[in-house]
Amino acid sequence: MGRPPEVFVRPVTMSEGQRLQRIGRTSKDPVKLRRAIVVLMSAQGQSVPDIAHLLDCSPEYVRGVIHDFNDMGFDALNPKWSGGRPKTISEAVRRHIRLIARCCPRDLGLPFSTWSLSKLAEHLVASGVVASISRESIRQILRAGGITWQATKTWKASNDPDFITKMRRVLELYDDPPDDGRVVCADEFGPLNLQPRPGNAWRRSGHPVRLRATYNRRGGVRHMLAALDLASGKMIYRIRERKRSGEFLSFLKVLRARWPGEKLYLILDNFSPHKHPDVTSWAAGHDIELVFLPTYASWLNWIESEFAALRYFALSGTDHRSHTEQGEAIAAYVRWRNARAQPKRDFAPESTIRTWTGYMTNVA
Structure with a gap:
């Protein structure tokens, strides 16, 4: 059996040769680049076996590219993907x-x-x-189809029949604080128990931080009563063993002494100690207006975002062995935060709550 006859591309013009060289320099498609090199080398007089040896491909591939170029011209350089097996599911x-x-x-x-x-x-x-x-x-x-495996989560709508009225009152205080006083958001944070808290940290790959496991926590708990002054952006807090009406009333007296002569508009959730008769009567007699949020709408309280930051930066990844140690960590963070505090403005300016005219109520 004799050797196959030599195959070469048809004569190429000068402009075609320049185009082939340009494809060889700039093409990002490896298939198009490989075919252009085959055609260019054949146009320069190199034989099929030499081209196949230099490009580490079969002579049949080289002959096929040359025949395609002779038949179709530059269209033969573009790969024609078949797209694989036809879909069997409509x-x-x-x-x-x-x-x-x-x-x-x-x-x-x-x-x-x-x-x-x-x-x-x-x-x-x-x-x-x-x-x-x-x-x-x-x-x-x-x-x-854009369908992914997702965790199921719960949500709770407010069943407060006066939701819109209460929400607008809170937003008005945020947007236009009264000239005769100061708007303060207050809430409780905790319970603060002694336990290893998971968190995130930059570590070398394969060397995560390990925290002890706890089976018994005999240190008891503490509670943080805190307030956020919107005019300055600073936080005031006290840590107590309980969070009953008596502790909350004592905290109100701290706030009252901090801003004497100013009316306080205190934004609160509906926790029962906030509505205790001793608390409400004392607040009314000392120029403090208690502005209660709608039920199940604690997200309207501006201090909640500050609690999230405190939990992340002061407590995550820690393992405090005493309440004194934990309290010092919280105090250090609050001092650092207050030194950089800015007045609080523009609460959820782009949120859809700004345009609500109704709200789902009595959700089961």
């Missing part, structure tokens, strides 16, 4: 699979409340949606 069936995945299995008469990929595949086959399907195929179908 788009309508894929939509139906995504719909079933979003349903609760109990609604379909099955004795479980959530899907696994195996259970979903078994149900699809048993119900005649598909003849057969793998878990990976289901995963790809769901991902392509």
Whole structure:
């Protein structure tokens, strides 16, 4: 059997040669680049075996590229991907699979409340949606439809019939503090018990921080009563063993002494000690207006975000062995924070709560 006849590209013009060189310098597509080099080397008179040896490919591949270029010109350089095997599951069936995945299995008469990929595949086959399907195929179908595995979370709507009125009152105090006084947000933070607290830290890969485990916590708990002054952005707090009406009333007296001669607009949640007769009567007699939030709407209290920061920066990743040690850590953080405090303005300026005219009430 003799050698195959030599194959070369047709004669190329000067502009075609320049174009091939430009593709060889700039193409980011490896297939197009490889084919352009084959054509350019053949145009320079190199044989098929030499090109195949230099490019580490088969002579059949080189001959195929040359024949394609001779037939189609530069269109032969662009890779033509076939797209793989045709889909065996139609788009309508894929939509139906995504719909079933979003349903609760109990609604379909099955004795479980959530899907696994195996259970979903078994149900699809048993119900005649598909003849057969793998878990990976289901995963790809769901991902392509924007359906991901997510944790179920709870939410609670306010059942306060005066929600809108109370919310607007709080927002008015935030947006336009009265000239005759000072707006202060108050709440309790805790319980502060002695326990290792998980947190995050920069560490070398594979060397995480380890904290002890606790089985018995005999140190008792403490509670932090805190207030946020919106005019200065500073926090005032006291740590007490209890958070009854007596402790809260004592904290009110601390706030009253801090700003003598000014009316205080104190924004509070509906915790029962805040509404104790001793508290309300004393506040009324000492120029303190208690502004209560709607029920189940503690997110309207501006101090909640400060508590989240305190928990993250002062307590996360710690393992305090005494309340004195823990209290010193909190005190150090609050001093650091107050030294950098700025007046509080623009509460949730882009939130949809600014445009609410109604609210879901009496949610079961």
